[in-house]
Amino acid sequence: MGLGAKPGGQQQTGREDASGLVKWARNNRRAITSTLFLIVMLIGFTMANPDVFSQFKTYRSVMIALPVSIFLVVPLVFVVTAGEIDLSFPSVVGLASYAFVSIVDQGGDPLIGIAAALLVGAFLGFLNGILVVRIGLSALVATLGMNFFLRGLINILVEGFSIAIPEIRGTFIHTLLTDDTIMIVGNQGIPNQMLWALAFTAFGVFLYNRHSFGVRVHCVGDNPESAAEMGIDVDRTRILVFVFTGIGAALAGVFSVMINFVWWPTTGDGLLLPVLAGLFVGGTPTWGGIGTVFGGAIGTSIVAFIETGVIAAGLTGFFTQFFYGLIIILSLIFQRFNGGRVR
């Protein structure tokens, strides 16, 4: 038999050998793209300043606040996949964590405070869902309005005063949520909040890909008419993604206060653009129907490392925004190679 006597057979074996890995890569290409981008970016920063980026404390400093963004980005991937958007989450973070901090400040059990924050977050998410799905307002405009409205409510309630809860330090719940357990260098370890954020991401990935709720979110965002024809309750699914975002925002708020020991009337305010940028940088496209939870967590990590990297590279703080923009646009260009919307 000569060379290539059975080309068909050979081709087929070749494809079957590769199919498992190739399929995995094909189905996860958006998350893979953002992960590679993060790695390349970190290599670039390390080359610019090897001293800083070879030290664990650099990474630890990012991991202290990054979890707050991850608790937000995971449910937001569901919202965007469902074909909606939620811009009210910064104020939901503020109001839900206000419920938490008020209870703790008056000597209440932190667990009751957390439960109250979750209730407030879920209720506000439900309210967003009702405005968008039942009343039929544009998600973009309605949740933007909610963001102003809720922040205004906070300002009226506290008249500019912040609330400190230093007494939370040393309590069991504070240790459990934000202490260092896994030690890396000396007395510095991975902050517990990072582990909780990773667990939340894993939960999100599972819910998104393996649970019927996540799969229905995909179908609703892809083609709501088809989803309805096949018996999916489209309205209920849409409302639930807003409720999920409210719960994520409540968790983000609780962690934010736990980390800082202080609640400000502005808590959550600065999160809007970095979290949304992380969401899209991570590989979830704007048009709905597809997305990646893992990529979202990676995307917020990319955004979180930019400031540290810019300063460590020896540039002044004036360059931070410039590099934010540059890196966001570059990463979106890379995501573009994963293709546009298919119909």
Add this chain to the structure above:
Amino acid sequence: MENNYIIELRNVTKSFGNVNAVDGISFGVRPGEVVGLIGDNGAGKSTLIKILSGVHQPDSGEIIVRGREVSNWNAAKSRDAGIETVYQDRALAPQQTITRNIFMGREIKNRFGVIKVKTQYEEANRLMREIGFTSKVFDPDSPVATLSGGERQGVAIARALYFDADLIVLDEPTTALSLIETAKVFGFVRNVRERGRSIIFIGHNIYHVYDIADRFVVLDRGKVVMTADKTEIASAEVLMKHMQEIAEMAHADASMADG
């Protein structure tokens, strides 16, 4: 004639306002046969499909499922009777995988809602083979967007099959498809018939319907104006001629009514 109909309509009527969309129709479908339902726009095809699928309730007449008359006919009873309708838009989500589309809204899951991914994949694979998907280019994990129009129709048919349909109603399945794609859909339909299931094939294109159907039911203004086995009709041209005669008669009736 032996009466082993899966479903039979007797003297069924349905009107909307003063339009008699379905005006006393009687017909039945036997196991393993492909019935071609033809008629011009406004002949009552879509109303008849919606009665079969339980979306509309007839104003009068009987619906008999496997020899038994059914009362309070609705969509749930239609599906219980093993009737699945594949609508023209096919109800697909193109960015999702074939598997997800087949199980859309009715996932195989445990009581916590966790999807049995492996079972769904294997079932999807089996269904694709059953209707005759032979391409090696895609598998149940491929997004529907990578499929052609005819193949997408196949996914919609596979979905109907999963729910153990004895009768699949295909509403204009070859509209806007190329010749090769139409041939693919015909292949799917023949595979379904070979497994003893029945099909009602609704179409505008007489040639398509002639090729695939075993029996023809011609509708005109809410009535069955012709029923014929394929053996009685020599070619698509003959069927076409009958259709033209019916249309001319209708035209004559209309002008008489006007005059």
